Amino acid sequence: MAASENTELEELIRKATGETAGQLPPTPNAVSSADQDDPGGGLDLNTLVLVARKSLIWVLLLLALGFTASWLFLRYTKPIYKAASIIKLDERSEADKLGFGAAKGEENSSNQLAGEVELIKSNLTYKNLRERIALDVNYYVQGTVLESELYGNSPFRVKYKIVDPSLYNQKFLITFLSSGKYQVSVKVHNQTLSGTYNVGQWGAFPGMQLFLEATPGRNIPIGDDPQYHFVILNDGAVSSYLDRNLDVTVINPSANTIQISFTDNNPEKAAHIINSIDTVYLKEKLDRKKQSSALSLEFIDQVIADNDKRWRAAEEAQKEFVRRNKTYDVKGDMASIKENLEKQQEDRQKIQEKLRLLSDISRLMSREQLTRTDDETVADNLPGLAELEDPALTNLLDLLDAQQRSLRLTLKSQTDKTFAVQRNQAIIRDTRELLQRQLQQDLQLFQKQLARLDQKDAVLNSQLMAMPEKVTEQERLQRPLSLYESTYLRLIDRKMDFNIQQAGTTPEFQILSPASPPGEPISPVRLLVYAIGLAGGLVLGLGLIATRYLMHNTVTGIGELERGTRAAVLGVIPTYDKEKLEVSRLVVDKNPKASVSEAIRSIRTNLDFISPSNKKRIISVTSTISGEGKTFVAVNLGGIIALSGQRVIILDLDMRKPKVNLAFDADNVRGISTILIERHSLAECIQHTAIESLDFISAGPTPPNPSELILNPRFDQMLAELHRSYDVILIDTPPVGLVTDGILIMRKADVPIYIVRANYSRKAFLKNLNRLMSNNQFTKMCTVLNDAKAQGAYGYGYGYGYGYGYGYGNNQTGYGMGYYEESIQPPTLSQKIKSFFS
Missing domain, CATH: 3.40.50.300 (P-loop containing nucleotide triphosphate hydrolases)
Structure with missing residues (x-):
């Protein structure tokens, strides 16, 4: 399109200047001064500013696009974590004794450290590591976008005895049908094998024996959501996994320092493997370093014993508090008391409602006759009468209804001077007296119930008022327990470190920087990804401005x-x-x-x-x-x-x-x-x-x-x-x-x-x-x-x-x-x- 437009423009110019298609273009010496003064070859800042202003919304959209692309990349990319430890070795090489070190008599420190590196990455270390931690079975759960490895927090554990090697490195899908039954399926050789087994029992799966048990302290999820699966790795796959992610480098040959690092999608797993590798690698070294400083160990043991003594005293105080207050959870008791008070309040409202009904009945009985039609009853005028739950009162009211209805029928044919009318009136008066006595009994009963509720409320309120003091006391007793427990764990770690660092008179080994679960992944780096996305959007925006500037071929002002x-x-x-x-x-x-x-x-x-x-x-x-x-x-x-x-x-x-x-x-x-x-x-x-x-x-x-x-x-x-x-x-x-x-x-x-x-x-x-x-x-x-x-x-x-x-x-x-x-x-x-x- 551009070539045709240029050709058309040249044709227009030739027509305007009188040139013909067959004429030769002018020589450089014949170019007019107007062409020489033409400023088109320079940078037009005004046009550039105009184009930039018109392109601002597109630049912002491209920046937003770059930010969105970075977010999507981070959302759909598994993070990779790196855990590392730094160890310091003595000049003597333990690798020499196992055949991985330098040649005998060679004094070069670099060669000795190279032998240590080979020892750490050898199959011997991998074998000991597999025996120490379970790397053969990996558990996963499917998330919204990506699957996550459940290292150390899987709700179930698997044991197996594989006969068919093709089942290694395959994805076993797990569906829990109930708390005691599960279904497992795997796709092998373009066919799906499945079976249903009981939790906690061995099952004969095709090509293997499978035993699945629930992890103590964790509930087994029932249903298809979330989706769990596990993969069983053979020794070769585990060694390949370790060799692929493990990196051992010499940091400073003069200081004999080595860094052991491991990368994985799970930070806890990476740190655990590094610490286990340190332990496995130095097992022989630690076995030879059992001679330790007796005084130092005695001091640590004394501190541990003293801490243990205080810990036991704090536990006895906690037990005495439980025996005295007859509760382990004061806060839970407080919640229970509040719940009882609320229930008492509901019972009180019900009794007060019954008292209101009794008052309504008494008010109706005080009249000579109830205001109603012949077909109406007292229950019709008092819809809540059934809530009283008093059959005797209900029967008396029904009897009074019938007697009054009979009196009205008699009055239609006789006067109030007749014997029949007077007899009916006397019967009605007797019934009213019975009804009044029954109402008085119900009233006294409900008032007694209210009095009992008041007593219970007073007891519960007094207990509730005493609860804050008990809560404070329980928390005060629990604080030393936590303190002594953490102190005990720290002392145990110190004792272990001291045994490692101060072991014997033989050449020592030190862990300069033990591995810990990394908090941030090494890839992808969020700030870097967002910076790249925004930079890409900015570059595209600047490219757009440059393109529009170069293609801006019209006069605008x-x-x-x-x-x-x-x-x-x-x-x-x-x-x-x-x-x-x-x-x-x-x-x-x-x-x-x-x-x-x-x-x-x-x-x-x-x-x-x-x-x-x-x-x-x-x-x-x-x-x-x-x-x-x-x-x-x-x-x-x-x-x-x-x-x-x-x-x-x-x-x-x-x-x-x-x-x-x-x-x-x-x-x-x-x-x-x-x-x-x-x-x-x-x-x-x-x-x-x-x-x-x-x-x-x-x-x-x-x-x-x-x-x-x-x-x-x-x-x-x-x-x-x-x-x-x-x-x-x-x-x-x-x-x-x-x-x-x-x-x-x-x-x-x-x-x-x-x-x-x-x-x-x-x-x-x-x-x-x-x-x-x-x-x-x-x-x-x-x-x-x-x-x-x-x-x-x-x-x-x-x-x-x-x-x-x-x-x-x-x-x-x-x-x-x-x-x-x-x-x-x-x-x-x-x-x-x-x-x-x-």
Whole structure:
């Protein structure tokens, strides 16, 4: 794409300068001064700052991308930890005695240390190490992303007796079906072997005997989540694993110091292996160093005995506290008391609710009759009656209901003076008395229950108040236990270290730096990975800025225009965004106070300095290619000059693509082309506009030979006739980058104006302008920056866009050469890419 664009540009320049494809390029001595002064080869800081500012969001996105890539790398990469110990050896080499040292009689310390290194990395050390720690069975659990090795904290342990060697180095998947049953499966020779066995019993798995037991103190997970598996390694795999990750180097031959390091994904395992290697390697040495300092060991034993005595006293105090308070966990008892108090409160609320029900029943009984219908009962008026849990009270209430219902029936047929009514009333009174006595008994019962609850609450509260003191006392008693225990462990470690370091009178061995589980991995280093990610994002961002800067080939501002050409800059025309124009229009008369109108007035004023307004002038307006707004500038500049009182006529000499008539909504059936072929007179072709002193002549039908018509003497006669009637002749010429007609017309103009459109015109066009000025001696060439605030590389500030092309064949006018207009389309993918990099 770039090669075709360069070829097109060279063709445009050849057309503009009159060169032909067969001409030889100019020699270096013939290069014009304009080309020599061209600043395009230097660094344009303003453009660089502009591109950097536009690319800032992309730089930030690339930095975020680099940070995200670093995070993903750390998330999906297993960390590698390195544990190391440093040991100091005596000059005598124990490797010599086992056949791994230097030759007999050789005194070179380096050779002796090399023999020690070989001893540490020998199969003899590996064999003793396998006997000391279990490296043959590795346990793993599958995490969210990566699997982790459960070294020392697996919930189960495995014993085995393998008959089929192919089962070594295979992944055995474990699924616990229950706390006492598990299922194991392994894929061997493209087939899956599986079996279900009991925990704690030997099982006959195909090719091996398997025994799985739970780790004491750990619960066996039931189900598929998490997923566990283990791998059984043979001796060769274990030795290969140790040899691959173990590194032994001589640090200082003069000091006889050796560093033993081991790398693994599990830091505890790496430290444990290093410490075990130290132990295994020096087993023979330690066996020969059993003679020790008796006084020192006696002192350590005395301190240990004293510590043990105090420890036992602290334990007795702890036991006495337990016997006295009858509890091991005071805090747990405190929680239990609080729970009992809460339960007491719930019981109290229930009893109070029962008392409320009794009060409601008593209140109802105090009435002569309950207010209800014949079908209603006391239970209907008291929904919570069942909560009393008193069948006797319920039966009495039901009996009273029945008696009152019978009384009401009797009263319907008899008076209250009759014996039957009086008898029923007496029965009801007796029932009420029984009911009142029952209510009184229930009331007394519930009050007694409340009293008992109050007593219990008082006891519990008193116990709770005493708990903080007991908690303090228990913690005070436990502190010495922890202190003596840790002191005992430290003394035991000191005693072991003393036995190692001070063992006997034979050459000594010292562990200068024992191995400990590393806290940070050696790979990947988080800060380094993030630094690389951010640096990569920054480099990509700077590369993007550099790429966009190198591909930034359009003029964006007045500064680039001034630096790129020697022509005088008349002014800058801002984007006209008040309305969307499909074609160039005269807008200065409708919007005299708009920024566009003020900018064109400034250009008119600057023109007066170049060519005085009291003289008649010919002004030509051209550009490199179509779409840079020359017609818009010509029409509105003519309007501004006409509004100042001068008579202005605009000539549309872009006969291949006439547009001046479109600016004034006029027809184009006659014009320049018909005048030059003498089909119409000058007066017949002059058209008037809304501005009284502004006229124009359209291009007329497109002729087959526009250049030859301009060279016709009739053209000069036409200009002379117009000079007699008009003060300013403003000529809209064809683009000089496409055809040579514009150059011919510019030679006749007093002031040639070259239009450059911001964010549209290429910087190479400025070189074309400089070449035109040099080759044609255009000393009064002026430039105007149009659409100075247009946004986007392919956005048209005036709301129109078109292409400029030529084709051979018949058109509507009957001439052999025509033009075509491109419809307004959204940018293509290639245009978007070019816009992005510009």
